[in-house]
Amino acid sequence: MPLKLYSCANCGHWQRYFAPPPDCPVCTDTRNDLPEDGWRFLTAEAVRPMLQGHWRQLGRDMVAFSTTPPHGLNGTGWLLLHPEGNVAFEAAPFYTDDMLAEIERLGGIRFLAASHVHGYGALWQLQDVFRPEVLAIQKEDLWLTKAFRVTRPYDEALELRPGLTLHQVGGHYEGQAVLHDAGRRILFCGDAFKVDQDAAGNSLAVSTHKAFHKNIPLTPGEVRRYRAVIADLDFDTVCTPFEHAPGIGRDIALAVLDDQLRGPPEVRHIPLSELRRSPAP
Numbered sequence: 689m690p691l692k693l694y695s696c697a698n699c700g701h702w703q704r705y706f707a708p709p710p711d712c713p714v715c716t717d718t719r720n721d722l723p724e725d726g727w728r729f730l731t732a733e734a735v736r737p738m739l740q741g742h743w744r745q746l747g748r749d750m751v752a753f754s755t756t757p758p759h760g761l762n763g764t765g766w767l768l769l770h771p772e773g774n775v776a777f778e779a780a781p782f783y784t785d786d787m788l789a790e791i792e793r794l795g796g797i798r799f800l801a802a803s804h805v806h807g808y809g810a811l812w813q814l815q816d817v818f819r820p821e822v823l824a825i826q827k828e829d830l831w832l833t834k835a836f837r838v839t840r841p842y843d844e845a846l847e848l849r850p851g852l853t854l855h856q857v858g859g860h861y862e863g864q865a866v867l868h869d870a871g872r873r874i875l876f877c878g879d880a881f882k883v884d885q886d887a888a889g890n891s892l893a894v895s896t897h898k899a900f901h902k903n904i905p906l907t908p909g910e911v912r913r914y915r916a917v918i919a920d921l922d923f924d925t926v927c928t929p930f931e932h933a934p935g936i937g938r939d940i941a942l943a944v945l946d947d948q949l950r951g952p953p954e955v956r957h958i959p960l961s962e963l964r965r966s967p968a969p
């Protein structure tokens with residue numbers, strides 16, 4: 689029997705399996721909720737007619753790919769255009785034929801990577817279709833990548849090209865990595881930060897967690913590690929797998945972490961107005 693791809697109806701995570709898988713490693717993990725009514729796994733043939741593909745140009749030669757209605761965690765796939773080969777970071781839950789045609793029109797994908805499993809989406813599809821030269825995932829998270837083939841596992845950091853570097857930050861997931869794009873001044877921060885936004889996409893508050901649904905805070909050591917990596921990076925925008933947040937720069941990110949280090953560990957959604965008042969580190 690050929691292996692098939694199955695997407696967890698609860699979180700969207702894709703697995704390559706010989707039958708509907710017995711469970712989903714993302715949902716059984718404490719960092720996500722279990723489905724309340726049992727497992728349901730959908731093949732790619734079942735997912736395809738459920739979703740509509742969208743993309744929007746965000747400036748700085750960047751395109752965001754997404755689908756509606758929401759499927760699973762419902763992340764966004766970021767495509768960074770570059771004359772010497774595009775970079776895709778994180779992935780949409782699924783890529784419809786018109787999304788794939790648009791990526792092809794924009795020059796395909798040379799480098800493919802994701803911050804951690806909540807951003808993987810349908811990474812397998814991008815690898816199958818565009819055959820990128822590099823698929824990079826930090827080595828601690830390799831056990832979650834059976835739907836695709838990691839060609840470039842890495843240790844603490846990996847420079848994809850000058851000015852574009854993956855840095856392991858751990859914390860939320862052991863292998864969580866951020867992608868720093870020095871030219872665009874963007875930090876693709878995975879779930880190191882969560883940005884609360886209104887319906888129009890205006891950022892209202894920022895928080896950081898070990899586990900979002902269960903509201904579990906990071907340990908002080910994990911926060912210090914985030915801080916040690918981020919303090920050296922220049923950026924004025926963050927992109928999580930779910931939010932594009934212009935204006936959330938290094939000072940605001942460090943203020944969130946410093947707030948964690950000052951108090952007892954707890955999850956706090958800190959209003960931006962408060963973070964902007966924080967003294968610069």
Ligand SMILES: [Zn+2]
Pocket residue numbers: 696697698699700701712713714715716
């Ligand atoms: Zn799941």
Ligand SMILES: [Zn+2]
Pocket residue numbers: 804806807860879
């Ligand atoms: Zn996450």
